[in-house]
Amino acid sequence: MASCLQDVRYAFRQLRKTPGFTTVSLITLALGIGANTAIFSLTDQILLRLLPVAHPEELVLLRSPGLSPGHNWTDGANVTTFSYPMYKDLRDRNQVFSGLLARYPVSLSVAGQGQSERADGELVSGNYFQVLGITPILGRVFDAQDETAPGANPLAVLSYGYWSRHFGNDSSVLNQQLIVNGTALTVVGVARAGFTGIQVGQTPDLFIPITMKPLMTPNRNGLEDRSDHWTAILGRLKPGQTRTQGQAGLQPLYSAILESEASLLKLPASQRQQFLRRPILLEVGSHGRQIVQQDAEQPLLFLSGMVGLVLLIAGANLASLLIARGEARQREFALRLALGATRQRIIRQLFTESVILALAGGVTGVAIAYWTSAALVRVLSAGAGILGLDSRLDYRVLGFAIVLTVAAAAIFGLAPAFRTSRLELNDALKQQGATVSGARSNMRVRKGLIISQVALTTALLMGAGLFTHSLTNLRRLNLGLQPEHVVQFSVAPELSRYSPAQTVAFCDRLRHTVAQIPGVRSVSAALIPILADSDASSDVTVEGYVTAPDEDTDTGQNWVGPNYFATMETPIREGREFGEDEKLDTPKVAIVNETFARKFFPHGDVIGRHFTFGQGNVHPDIEIVGVVGDSKYSRVRNPSMPFVYLPYAQRNSPGVVTFYVRTVQEPSAMEDTLRKTVAELDPALPIYALRTLNEQIDQSLFADRFVTFLALCLASLAGLLAAVGLYGVMAYLVFRRTREIGVRMALGASRRRIAGIVLREVLRTTFIGLGAGLVIAVSLGRLVESQLFGVKASDPLVFASVIGLLSAIALLAGGLPARKAATLEPMNALRYE
Numbered sequence: 001m002a003s004c005l006q007d008v009r010y011a012f013r014q015l016r017k018t019p020g021f022t023t024v025s026l027i028t029l030a031l032g033i034g035a036n037t038a039i040f041s042l043t044d045q046i047l048l049r050l051l052p053v054a055h056p057e058e059l060v061l062l063r064s065p066g067l068s069p070g071h072n073w074t075d076g077a078n079v080t081t082f083s084y085p086m087y088k089d090l091r092d093r094n095q096v097f098s099g100l101l102a103r104y105p106v107s108l109s110v111a112g113q114g115q116s117e118r119a120d121g122e123l124v125s126g127n128y129f130q131v132l133g134i135t136p137i138l139g140r141v142f143d144a145q146d147e148t149a150p151g152a153n154p155l156a157v158l159s160y161g162y163w164s165r166h167f168g169n170d171s172s173v174l175n176q177q178l179i180v181n182g183t184a185l186t187v188v189g190v191a192r193a194g195f196t197g198i199q200v201g202q203t204p205d206l207f208i209p210i211t212m213k214p215l216m217t218p219n220r221n222g223l224e225d226r227s228d229h230w231t232a233i234l235g236r237l238k239p240g241q242t243r244t245q246g247q248a249g250l251q252p253l254y255s256a257i258l259e260s261e262a263s264l265l266k267l268p269a270s271q272r273q274q275f276l277r278r279p280i281l282l283e284v285g286s287h288g289r290q291i292v293q294q295d296a297e298q299p300l301l302f303l304s305g306m307v308g309l310v311l312l313i314a315g316a317n318l319a320s321l322l323i324a325r326g327e328a329r330q331r332e333f334a335l336r337l338a339l340g341a342t343r344q345r346i347i348r349q350l351f352t353e354s355v356i357l358a359l360a361g362g363v364t365g366v367a368i369a370y371w372t373s374a375a376l377v378r379v380l381s382a383g384a385g386i387l388g389l390d391s392r393l394d395y396r397v398l399g400f401a402i403v404l405t406v407a408a409a410a411i412f413g414l415a416p417a418f419r420t421s422r423l424e425l426n427d428a429l430k431q432q433g434a435t436v437s438g439a440r441s442n443m444r445v446r447k448g449l450i451i452s453q454v455a456l457t458t459a460l461l462m463g464a465g466l467f468t469h470s471l472t473n474l475r476r477l478n479l480g481l482q483p484e485h486v487v488q489f490s491v492a493p494e495l496s497r498y499s500p501a502q503t504v505a506f507c508d509r510l511r512h513t514v515a516q517i518p519g520v521r522s523v524s525a526a527l528i529p530i531l532a533d534s535d536a537s538s539d540v541t542v543e544g545y546v547t548a549p550d551e552d553t554d555t556g557q558n559w560v561g562p563n564y565f566a567t568m569e570t571p572i573r574e575g576r577e578f579g580e581d582e583k584l585d586t587p588k589v590a591i592v593n594e595t596f597a598r599k600f601f602p603h604g605d606v607i608g609r610h611f612t613f614g615q616g617n618v619h620p621d622i623e624i625v626g627v628v629g630d631s632k633y634s635r636v637r638n639p640s641m642p643f644v645y646l647p648y649a650q651r652n653s654p655g656v657v658t659f660y661v662r663t664v665q666e667p668s669a670m671e672d673t674l675r676k677t678v679a680e681l682d683p684a685l686p687i688y689a690l691r692t693l694n695e696q697i698d699q700s701l702f703a704d705r706f707v708t709f710l711a712l713c714l715a716s717l718a719g720l721l722a723a724v725g726l727y728g729v730m731a732y733l734v735f736r737r738t739r740e741i742g743v744r745m746a747l748g749a750s751r752r753r754i755a756g757i758v759l760r761e762v763l764r765t766t767f768i769g770l771g772a773g774l775v776i777a778v779s780l781g782r783l784v785e786s787q788l789f790g791v792k793a794s795d796p797l798v799f800a801s802v803i804g805l806l807s808a809i810a811l812l813a814g815g816l817p818a819r820k821a822a823t824l825e826p827m828n829a830l831r832y833e
Helices: 002-017 017-050 085-095 128-132 160-167 210-217 241-265 270-274 293-327 328-336 343-384 396-420 425-430 439-475 500-515 564-568 594-600 667-681 693-700 703-734 737-748 753-780 796-822 828-833
Strands: 059-063 097-112 115-124 136-139 155-158 177-180 182-190 205-207 232-237 281-284 487-490 520-526 536-543 554-560 574-576 589-593 612-614 623-626 645-646 657-663 687-692
Touching: 002 017, 002 343, 017 128, 017 293, 017 343, 017 396, 017 703, 085 097, 085 241, 097 128, 097 205, 097 210, 115 210, 128 232, 160 182, 177 205, 182 205, 182 210, 205 210, 205 574, 210 753, 241 270, 293 439, 293 703, 328 343, 328 703, 396 687, 439 703, 439 753, 439 796, 487 667, 487 693, 500 520, 500 657, 520 564, 564 657, 594 623, 594 645, 623 645, 645 687, 657 667, 687 693, 703 753, 703 796, 753 796
Parallel strands: 115 205, 155 182, 554 645, 589 623
Antiparallel strands: 059 232, 059 281, 097 115, 097 177, 097 232, 136 182, 155 205, 177 182, 487 657, 487 687, 520 554, 520 657, 536 554, 536 612, 574 623, 589 645, 612 623
16 A cells, blocks of 8 residues: 555656646546537437436337328427327227327416416326326326316426426425416426426426317317327337337228228328328337437537547547657666666556546546536527536546546556566666667657547548538528518417407507617518528419429418518519508408419419419419518528418417517617517517527527537647647657757758758648548548538538648647757757767
8 A cells, every 4th residue: 555655646746747748638638538528418418318207118209101181280300290189099099009198389378476477388198197107296297087178177287397496396386376378277296306308408397288278279279170280199118019019000090090080081082092001100219209309410420420539639649648758758767677676566657647647637527528518508508499408417428538548548658668678778778768769669659649630630620611611601691681680579469368360459559669669660570480490381272373293382481560571671573562451351462482483473474363272172362462582481591492471460360479670779779678568568478589680590500500619619629639749749859859950960951951851741740641631521521411501521612721721730830849950059969868
C-alpha cells in the first residue's frame, strides 16, 4: 500500500512538472468524453430507450397502409389512424392481443383562479393504463367502466409533472374539479413519476377518457363515424405470440371489418377493391409511437458518427502526446534501471500516471457532458417542441467512453516502459531522449496518428460544410412572402365553447380591433398556421379538366381572412383578394396559386372557373376569384404543390385561428399590446404561439440549424485537435533534428530553406491525410444526401473550402516550429546533444 501511495504522489509530481502536457491531455480527454456522452445520451433517449412500461417488448403498433376514404388525421407520414368504431371492433373481437388501447392528443384550455391556460391532453381508452401496466401514485387510473357513452365520463388523471407543477404534490387534488375546455372534469388519480405517455416528445398533462371527445373537441365528434380516422392503436400481444403470428391471426378479422365498412361507405367498384386489399401490419411498439424519430433518426445518427470520430481524434492526439512524453523520458528510465529499479516498477509507475490522467479527464468530461446535455435538452424543448427529455447522462455511454480512454492511455502510456527492455543503458545514459533507440519508429507512429487525425478531421469538416451549405440554400430560398415586420399569435375559441358562427364573429372583431392599433399596417388570419409542419389537403374535381386514370389531384388548402395576401405580401397575379362580404351563406369562392393554375388551366382563363373537393359524382361549385404567386406553406423544404385558399368565414367548423400582423416598428414590440387586446375581448381565451414570423421560420428550420450548429462545433473541435497534433509532431521533429539543421546551415542553407523543409513536411503529412479524408467524406456524405437541400456529397465549393481550411490549419500549426528552426544559431545547434 505504501508503495502504491508513493506511485500516486510521484505521478502527481510528474504531471505538475509538465503543465502544458497535462493541460492539453486533460482538455483532449474531457472534450472527447463529454461530447460523446452528451450526444449518445440524447440518441439513447430518442431512438433506443424502451417505454417505461411493463414488458415493452410485447407491445406492437397497428398500421394499415392503402386507400382510406374519409377524413384522416395523422401526426406522422408513416403512421396510420383508425376510426373509433373500428378500434372497438378490433378490441372486442380479436384473439391476438391481451389488450388493445387507443389514444388521441388534444389541446386543452384549463380554467382556474380567474384565468385560463393551455395544457396538453390525451384522450385514452378505458384500458389504456392496464394495457401498459401503469399504476397510479395517487388515487386510481381509468378502467373499462370509464369508457361508456359519449360525454358520460367527465374524469381526469393528472400526469405526475402537472401535479407537481400546479398542485405542489398536494394529495387533496383528488375529487377536485377542473374546468377543461368548458367542461367540469373530476380528478380521480395521478399517474406515477416517469410515465409521460407512449410518444417521445409529447408529455400529456391530463389523461381523459376517449368518450369525452365530443366535449374536448367541440364541433368534431367522430365517435360514431367510420369514415373519420383519428385514433392511434397500440396493442399488447398475448404471451408467446410473435408479431408475424399476430399479424396473420388478425388479418381475417380485419378483412371482414373492411368488407362491412365498404358496404356502409358505398364505395365505387374501383375504390372498393383497393380498400379491401388493405393489410393490417403489426410493427415494433417497444419504443412507442415513432413520430419524432422519423425526422430525428438520420440527424442523430449523423451526429453520433461525428462525435465518435471526435473521440477517435482525441484518442489519436492523446496517444501522440503520450508517445512523445515517454520518448523524452527514456533517459530517465535508463537511469532508474541503472540505479536498481525493476522493469515492473517502472511499468506500474507509468500505469498509475496514465490512469490518473485518464480519470481526471473523465471527471472533467462528466462536467462538460452534463452541461452539454442540459443545453441540448433546453434547445430541443424550446426550438423543436420535443418535451419530456431528461438531461441526466447515460452512464453506460459515459462508462464506455472512460474505459476506452483509460485503455488507450494505458496502452500508449506504457509503450515507452516496454521499450526499456531493449535499451542499451550505457548508450541511453550518454544520449538525450530525442536520440535514443526507437526514436525513428516512434516518429513514424506519431506521423501515422497525425495522418489519421487529419483524415478524420477532413470527414468532419466536409460534413459540417455540407450541412452549412444546405442551410444557406434553405435560408436563401424564395418563400413567396415577406416575413420581416410580421408578428403572429394563435387562439382557439372552440376550446372555450365558441360555436363556429361565434368563432367567425370573434375573429372579425379581433381583426378590426388589431387593425386600429397604432403601428399596425395590416392584419389577417389563417386557420392553419404557415411553416408550422401542419397542413390539410384533398383531391379536387376541376371544371373542364379531364382527370387521367390514377392521376394525383391532391391539393393543399387553407382558410384565410380578408387582406391575407396583402399582409403576407404575396403577389396577386390575377383577380382579387377576399373581402369582408364573403360569408357562410354567400356563394363559395377561392383563390388558387400559380401551380394550381398551370396544372388545371394550362391555357390560362382561370378567373371565374369552378372546382370542388372530392371526386366522382360531385358538382364544381367553388368559383376562382384570384391567382396568387406560389409560397411556402407547411415546410420550407417542401416543393410547391397545387394550393387553394378559401375564406375562413365559409368554413363550417373553424377551430384554432392564427393571426398575422404586419407592423411599422419592430414586431416584437407589439407582443404585450396584442396580449392586452385579446384579453380585453375575452379574458378567458388564452393566447399562444406569440412570435415573429422570422422566429417561426427559424423554428421550421430548427432541425437543419441544430445539426449544422453541432456539426460546426464538432468540426471546429476536430480542427483544433488536429492543429495541436500537427504542432506537437512538427515541434518534436525540429527538436529531434536540431543538429541536422545546424549542419545544413553551416553548409550554406538559408533560413528560408530551413523553414521550407519544416513546412513541406507539415503539408506533406496534411495532404496525405486530406486525400484519405476526402475519400471517406464523399462515401459518408452520400449517406446523408437525403438530409441536404440543393447540395451533393461531392460539392466542389465545400471541397475547396475544406482543402483551404486544412491547409491554413497546417500552415498555422507548422509555422511556429518552422520559425523556430529558421532562427536557430548554427553553432548552438551543432553543439546540441
